[in-house]
Amino acid sequence: MSDETFFWWTEEQKAISKKVNQFVDENFEDAEYFFWKQEFPWPLVKKVAAEGYFGAGIPKEYGGLELGATGSCIVAEALGRLYSVGHVFVVSMLAGLEQMLRYATEEQKQKWLPQMASGDQLGAVCITEPYAGSDAANVMTTAVKEGDEWIINGKKRYITGGGVSDRYFIYAKTSEDKSDRKQYSHITSFIVEKGLPGFHLERVNPLIGFDNVPNTYLSFNNVRIPDENRVGAVGKGWNVMMAGLNFERLIAGAVYVGVIKDIIKLLFYYTKRRVQFRRSTNQFPGVQNQISELIAKYRMGRVFAYNCAKQLDDGQEPMINASIAKWFISEYVRDAGLLAVQAMGGDGLTKFYGAERIVREGKIGEIVAGTSEIQKMIIYRFASMLPENNEPMRLRWNDEVNAPLVSKKESQFKGLEINEENILKVIAHDYKVNPGLYMTPDDVRQDIGGSRSAIRKTFESLEEKKLIATNRDRDGKIALVKATYEGLKKAFPEDYYRWYPAWYKDEDKF
């Protein structure tokens, strides 16, 4: 199934998909072997490197395959099926790739990109700290300039591939100035290499999953690095970090897609061979439904991820889609694991089949590279800024059908003089249309016209007389208005607000 290509893929991308999936099929057993040995899969990582896959997203002039976001996704999706290898590959490939492409000097690109592409040395991304998780801007690791060197002090944690990596792309605080902090100009990014005095591996976490990939704490104690290891301008670390986020979220999602495919395969295999009540369990509608759900999720996750990759390759910044891809796919994987365990009963819970591992990996997916809550926060924030979500949508009362209709027509109050009586009428009329909602000052102005300041002054005098209620923003400005019950009474007679369906009997009205 993962060999299915999309019509917008280039011939080169189709070819790499075939090649990398074949590579994964051939090496699947080794991945399992290293899982059971509980050993970092160096031989497999070296094989991945030899195939050049670490260079999937790197331009050819720097030794890469130049396959863009789509090609990187294809490789991540396939290698993700090799569990730890996929995660190491993804982190190493993402350890500053987009950041380097956009912010590094030509000299830095010449030095680091061929090394990243070759996969000879692994890389790690170091954002998270003991006191800075989702709030990544709160890093406390410091970098202080001394001559041509920077002195790094602090700690990082949850770093995937710590210890086994040689290259650490870190973010450190370079300013204590409050206004810099406010403008996110307090962080700078650097590359720190393994082996420098004062740079230590502090701890390797025992985790719920990522079984044979080290998840680590790092300690920096007066680590000296040359200024040439600074990526981007001083104070621009936040921009550097953000530069790669869409790509990173997408790849963090894509690395899990292929895993769902393998779970589907396992379920077909298993349920055809497990007999209960004299029938193989794949004949039970419940089991079929579960497998169908996984197939749907696999296909939806896949098409969504590659659509997002195409947007990136077309030069767009699909902020919302990258977050959706990361959020949905990691949830899909967790669900896939849970469904597989359920469909396999006790066997699903043993480590002898891959199902339980997927539950654990999927749960990690919902936290690593930005939690699902943070993805949803991003989706809301960015979607709320889109013009399509801010277009005026007004309901206008239509007397003929005696109901509110979504309408582009002018309000019946348009052009009336701005005074207390008319403004109150506009607001009270809105009670008839939207009985539970407030109006924004712009809604009121759209209905009646006139100057904003005159309308605001009228709001204040109506509020003082307790004819309208307001909701104010942090600066104390009126953000929303609604008529009070007193205001409703004053604006229109009681009958104005009444509404009964045609079937309702007069004798039951009062």
Ligand SMILES: Cc1cc2nc3c(=O)[nH]c(=O)nc-3n(C[C@H](O)[C@H](O)[C@H](O)COP(=O)(O)OP(=O)(O)OC[C@H]3O[C@@H](n4cnc5c(N)ncnc54)[C@H](O)[C@@H]3O)c2cc1C
């Ligand atoms: C296996 C693994 C590998 C990792 N690899 C790396 C790595 O290589 N490099 C690296 O730098 N980091 C890495 N991380 C760190 C990872 O990115 C963070 O764990 C993640 O961003 C969440 O931070 P936190 O764990 O500190 O949780 P917190 O930020 O403390 O969050 C705790 C809870 O609060 C919620 N929350 C926080 N803020 C908000 C908010 N504003 N609105 C709503 N809910 C909120 C979160 O969603 C979460 O549910 C890794 C983590 C794991 C588990």
